[in-house]
Amino acid sequence: MPIDLGTALGAPPATREIAWTGRDVLLYHLSLGAGADAASDPELSYTYERGLRVLPTFAMVAGQGVSSGDRPPAAMSMPGIDIDLRRILHAGQALTVHRPLPAAGRAVVSSRVANVWDKGKAAVIEMEQSATDGEGCPLWTTTMRIWARGEGGFGGEPGPETPWAAPDRAPDFVLDSPTTPGQALLYRLNGDLNPLHADPGFARAAGFDRPILHGLASYGIVAKAIVDGVLGGEVTGLTGLSVRFAGVLFPGETIRTSVWREGDRLVFRSTCPERGDAAVLTHATAEIS
Secondary structure, eight states: OOBOHHHHHHSOOEEEEEEEOHHHHHHHHHHTTTTTTTTTOOOHHHHSSTTOOOOGGGGGTTTTSGGGOOOOOOEEEETTEEEEGGGEEEEEEEEEESSOOOSSEEEEEEEEEEEEEEOSSEEEEEEEEEEEOTTSOEEEEEEEEEEEETOOOSSOOOOOOOOOOOOSSOOSEEEEEEOOTTHHHHHGGGSOOOGGGTOHHHHHHTTOSSOOOOHHHHHHHHHHHHHHHTSTTOGGGEEEEEEEEOSOOOTTOEEEEEEEEETTEEEEEEEEGGGTSEEEEEEEEEEEO
């Protein structure tokens, strides 16, 4: 059976050491569209090593990019879980950064399966990850939710319901982030080599007309839009980001993000205007300082 609930939840955390360099950070920023208009606005603080600022969402790919070498994925494999990549979708992501991320560094990352929920026709797997520096001080904490089609029905709990609605007023900001047709091909160099984002035949077998953009690419693009459009370019002002991936985005489409400021917290949603404002990110909040 692909999911053994007792084994998955009872396994000790897996620990590994990671490292990254400024080139990993530069590639990450470029893959989110930084410096797209290099002739007039090169966004040097994102795209040039001198004075390089690091978007907090770089934590999602740290230790997985060009510095880590080639490690193409074949399946999601962890204690008690072994799932074909064609069956999974990224369902949600949350990140808390405990301090500004350095442009180059090392960390110890601890990962575990925190929950597995039975949705009948699918399973939702919740992964928790924490990273500390060489002194044991926290760097970031993440929670990832994965939707595994066809893996439900194992007798588990269905999980909590999380109702959500945008504020009943006009947004304080509307931020448009265009993507390019080749953006998924660039973003996958950060480490997520799932062929769903590159191979048309694989994408069709997974139920899509063509390759889709990574959920974490949309996540990072929206984080950058918030930093630039709401926080005046101050990357350290964004300390947390939580979203649910509500729909796919195809490379070349636009992400439109409507933002409501509520004290030290932002509520937002992202849609695709080319497809009638189809939902891309919902249940979305950002913590700011």
